[in-house]
Amino acid sequence: MPRIDRYILGQLLTLFGFFALVLVAVYWINRAVSLFDDLLNDGQTALVVLEFTALTLPLVISVVLPVAAFAATAYGTNRLSGESELVAMQAAGLSPWRLARPVLVFGVFVGVMVAVLVHGLVPMARARLAERSAEIAENVTAQFLRPGSFQYPTSDVTLFIRDIAADGRLLDLFIEDGRNPADQISYTAQEALVVRTETGPVLVLLEGIAQSLRLQDGVPRLSVTRFDEFSYDVGAMFAGTSSRGRDLRDYGTLRLLSPDPELLATTRASEADARREAHERIAQPLLAPIAAMIGFATLMIGGFSRFGVWRQVGWAILGLILVQFLSNAAANQVGRNAALWPVLYLPALVGACLCMALLWLAGRPRGPRRPA
DSSP states (O other): OOOHHHHHHHHHHHHHHHHHHHHHHHHHHHHHHHHHHHHHHTTOOHHHHHHHHHHHHHHHHHHHHHHHHHHHHHHHHHHHHHHHHHHHHHHHTHHHHHHHHHHHHHHHHHHHHHHHHIIIHHHHHHHHHHHHHHHHHHHHHHHHHHHEEEOOOSTTTTEEEEOOOOOOOOEEEEEEEEESSSSEEEEEEEEEEEEETTTTEEEEEEEEEEEEEETTTEEEEEEEEEEEEEEEEEEHHOOOOHHHHHHHSOOOOOHHSSSHHHHHHHTOHHHHHHHHHHHHHHHHGHHHHHHHHHHHHHHHOOOOTOOOSSSHHHHHHHHHHHHHHHHHHHHHHHHHGGGGGGGHHHHHHHHHHHHHEEEEEHHHHHOOOOOO
């Protein structure tokens, strides 16, 4: 690599490290505060809070890196222009297309980092986070399974257990669920078992009765149902977890491109949804070099000015917002119809065309207009 390319690339990498560190710290602290409140309210230790915040770090980094690449390129180009280094380079015969080469290398480097995160580290971290959330849900549930006293895990929910057998069976259990005022249900069972599932802990009630008090036309009506076995989702009641399956984002990209029946059954998603998630991951790293090139190409349009190139910086920010807006619009459109997954690559294509147009404008010869 020529010395001029190494010099520009070194400047961009240094600034990129600074902006990435600052942005990741801001995003991560914001995320850690919410997790800190939720987990400490559930009685978890500081080590659990630190583990959860660390597992969210890969996702935060994958979102921040393209923005940090844009900020580093825009700030670096502005500084090179302000110190007249760009003028000297162009006077030496280097065109904007030639000067864009190290910027493109820098953008590809950031894109590779984003690809490693979204295809490898983020799914692994999300899968581990789901497992730890299920374990914590069981621990929180166990705190309320105390015999001989009434427990109130959430508002409008009452739980009573007469005794717990040596083998873990819950004897003579009573649950009153009044979270829905229009349909209040009471469960009584001779025995119950706590069963771990992929969606969290579930109480399996044995030999019991369900009494439902519903309002029909303003008149309360009581219905009684006897059951031999009934499953009650206590994960949602104790730890706020949902009863749906795991998320598609917990799995690897290759498995999403060729989803198997087990994955579809676990996530309750279709093959089109799985492939849409995979193509979203493939398209996400493409925005990193686009962001870097927009920050450089837009600032190359203006000539040298003692007042800097802040006007071009504003246009660069608008260009990045346009590409991000197209990316969000494409994701929303594909979310409604998964068969339109090729639309996910449209923002990167539009951004590449925009960069080439800006470099073409920057490379046009400038001079006084000839009189008519």
